[in-house]
Amino acid sequence: MSSKIIAIDGPAGAGKSTAARRLADRLGFVLLDTGALYRAVALAARRAELDWADGDAVGALARELVADEALAMVRSDDGAMRVELRGEDVSAAIREREISSGASQVSAFGPVRDALLGLQRQIGHSGPGVVAEGRDMGTVVFPDATVKFFLTASLEVRAQRRFEELTERGKAVTLEDTRREVKQRDHNDSNRAVAPLKQAEDAILIDSTDVDLDGVVDDMLARVKARWGGA
Numbered sequence: 001m002s003s004k005i006i007a008i009d010g011p012a013g014a015g016k017s018t019a020a021r022r023l024a025d026r027l028g029f030v031l032l033d034t035g036a037l038y039r040a041v042a043l044a045a046r047r048a049e050l051d052w053a054d055g056d057a058v059g060a061l062a063r064e065l066v067a068d069e070a071l072a073m074v075r076s077d078d079g080a081m082r083v084e085l086r087g088e089d090v091s092a093a094i095r096e097r098e099i100s101s102g103a104s105q106v107s108a109f110g111p112v113r114d115a116l117l118g119l120q121r122q123i124g125h126s127g128p129g130v131v132a133e134g135r136d137m138g139t140v141v142f143p144d145a146t147v148k149f150f151l152t153a154s155l156e157v158r159a160q161r162r163f164e165e166l167t168e169r170g171k172a173v174t175l176e177d178t179r180r181e182v183k184q185r186d187h188n189d190s191n192r193a194v195a196p197l198k199q200a201e202d203a204i205l206i207d208s209t210d211v212d213l214d215g216v217v218d219d220m221l222a223r224v225k226a227r228w229g230g231a
């Protein structure tokens, strides 16, 4: 059975995670948060005392984790997705600021990306449909996705959203530091040699700078339905 795949790419803080989750809920599709996989690899590398700049070593670790089926996305009873690393729930640990930076670093390496490619496709084809979000969903992982979105927003708005998310979680951060970190991640993710963040030619561009996320999700849903012709 071929799955319907909705690919959502875009920079950090554009609202991809929230939009993807709501879209998946409304369509009854599986949610694939690929950033969480890179984050889990960064966390595992840190625990193994590997250098995030050592792409070969981190790539070998990522291959081992995939071969051992040690990376898992599990749906909890309340519908939330949790990420497990060797059976341990690491959903909170992978959201730490340091791990955000580590994920951005390790994801620049071809061996790390290659190691996660098959796993992402496997999850993507595991149900009747999937909403996959990341940086290279429409360009590399699911080039034949049914519908592709590129969701973006101004740096100011993205930094503000990320700042609110972190302070809500009790993190002591300043807006200025958050802005700098988001900018740094944009730079890393967009300028790497392998699978850089970029809009697929056939992706629909949505700018959420002046639109709230409910509006974004409604817009996406309408476009998905139009693409399927009501099917």
Ligand code: DC
Binding pocket: 012, 034, 035, 036, 038, 039, 100, 103, 104, 105, 107, 108, 133, 134, 135, 136, 137, 185, 189
């Ligand atoms: O979406 P996120 O912030 O959880 O992603 C964490 C990092 O992982 C991000 O800086 C870039 C990287 N990433 C990637 O390179 N490719 C993806 N498909 C998803 C995330």
